[in-house]
Amino acid sequence: MTHSCPVVIVGGGPAGTAAAAQLGKLGITSKIIEEASKIGGVIYRGPLRNAHSLPHLDDNLKRAMAALQTRYHANRRHIELLENTRVLGPEGTHSLLLNKNETLSNIEYQELILATGCHERSIPFAGWQLPGVMLMGGVQLQIKSGLVQPGRKMALVGTGPLLPLVACQLHKSGIDVVGVYEASQFSKLAKEAVALLNKPKLTLSGLSMMGYLKKHNIPFHYGWGIVSAQGENALKSITVAPYNEHWQADTHNAQTLEVDALGVGYGFVARSQLAMLMGLDHQYSTVSGSIPTLDQWQHSSVNNVYVAGDSSGLLGADAAICEGQIAAIRIAQSRGVLTGKEAAQHAGKVMRKLDRLKRFRFGFDRFSAIQVGLMELAKPETVVCRCEKTTRAQVDIALAQGVKDITSLKMRTRLGMGDCQGKTCASYAIDRLHQSGCTDNIGAIKPRFPLDPIPFTFLEEQ
Structure with missing residues (x-):
């Protein structure tokens, strides 16, 4: 070449x-x-x-x-x-x-x-597989790709700056947004004020979105999150509750909301x-x-x-x-x-801008850091690997038997062996291993070739 x-x-x-x-x-x-x-x-x-x-x-x-x-x-x-x-x-x-x-x-x-x-990072909870329960990126894709309404009456749960943004987009597209539930406490966000000043325009934009929600009487709850979703063949209602600093739900003060769609956004x-x-x-x-x-x-x-x-x-x-x-x-x-000098000159300004963006983003990362309470939302019978229908109970048994790495967990439960190659369940598996005290040499769910399935009939035609 x-x-x-x-x-x-x-x-x-x-x-x-x-x-x-x-x-x-x-x-x-x-x-x-x-x-x-x-x-x-x-x-x-x-x-x-x-x-x-x-x-x-x-x-x-x-x-x-x-x-x-x-x-x-x-x-x-x-x-x-x-x-x-x-x-x-x-x-x-x-x-x-x-x-x-x-x-x-x-x-x-x-x-x-x-x-x-x-x-998107999937967080299993009771009812997360019901039609109408969508990850936040999927919700955005629908409304950005041509004003497709994900539902008529929606709630949003999760953490981070996407929550107010998507809430505003949904309301402007004619959807009744009954509530937005941010898992972290507001006091935690206030601690990141210095980091957020690295991008003042973005911070002001976020404040503007919060003002829009308040103006249109859309409730925004800090320190709240999902507990479960209910319905038979489609989503009918959700249960939300206050979260403590570890995002463990206070089910004694839970509330039930009637909705036909739910946006879930606990990160990417x-x-x-x-x-x-x-x-x-x-x-x-x-x-x-x-x-x-x-x-x-x-x-x-x-x-x-x-x-x-x-x-x-x-x-x-x-x-x-x-x-x-x-x-x-x-x-x-x-x-x-x-030349090396010219490359450094071209890249210098860009690298300085990138450093400011990193400081801004790291503030949000600290605010939205995933907490162990989310691992408690799945019930024993809750499916945590959709491809292989692996349940939380199967993961619990494997961990109790001494599994300490991804490969062993995969062999015991088939978690991560499906067509999606662990995109849905890998984060949950690693979080569970960390929760059980395994942090070193736990490995990763390794992808397989080809990355997308190819039908045998398709191969024969080539």
Whole structure:
């Protein structure tokens, strides 16, 4: 391969698009592999259909979406977009196996940027499998992708800045939001005031959202959270209760709310399956799950492979943009397009901005840190691994028998062996191991090739 080969970028969200645009500014071509039909990722993709009005999307979000599109189109001649394309995993050296429109192909790379984003952290509780119980990202995807209402009467439970944002979006889209329940105490948020001043505009935006909720009489409860959900074939009601500092529910003061939909948001974890399959060194973060070990240039332990955005640790869209730009600048230096001094000059301002964003985000991370009380919500009969129908009772028995690592827990219970390869249950499994006192060498649920199932009949046609 030569330096004229395009840089391959997996993921067309904020990080991947910013990396491609930065490379384009420096005259370097790139190919973005995006599994959706348009760029932007879940955050900035916007509607998948034409709409005359989007009253549920706030002005800041619209500006950010427009900025991403502007960045992309300004450098479009240097970017090739492969939309509706999924990466099934590495194949051979410096090559990925792709599935586009049910056709398998390979793409070779000289440098690779992984910007695969994140997926939601699932918290099992009684009734969490009922239709109408949705994770917060799923709720956002519905209303952002063309004003699809997830329900008529909703409540939101969880922690972090998504709660007030989604509550405002739901109300503006015509949904009756009966209550928002933030697991952490307000006093804990107040302690992070200095950290939040690193991004004063974002902090003011959050205050504006809280003002909107108050103006429209939407209750926002600090120190409250989910206990259970009720219904037969669909969600009918939920039970919420005050949480103590460890997020243990005070069921004596529980309340029941009639709703037909529930948004649950207890955080996200890095989408690291492809990076793990490629052999990148990883470490475990209580906030982000398994994340690759990177240097200040987003360079991984594998030569010519970079990781940017939420797949390298959850810092938000603005930080993802910075990380994509940093990786692109380093690639430009490695190709001789920039000298070391020029690369440092280009990256210096971006790195300083990233440091401010990290300080801001770490404040929220401390406020929203997952507490052990959430592990007590699942009943013995509650399914904690949806693919294999593994229950909490089976996990309890395995731990009582002395299981101390993920591999052993997987062998005893089949947890993590299903088609989703542990995306739903891995965080719960690790949290339970930590709760039982196992913190060293517990391992991870290792992904398998291919990352998405391929029907045998499909293979025969190739």
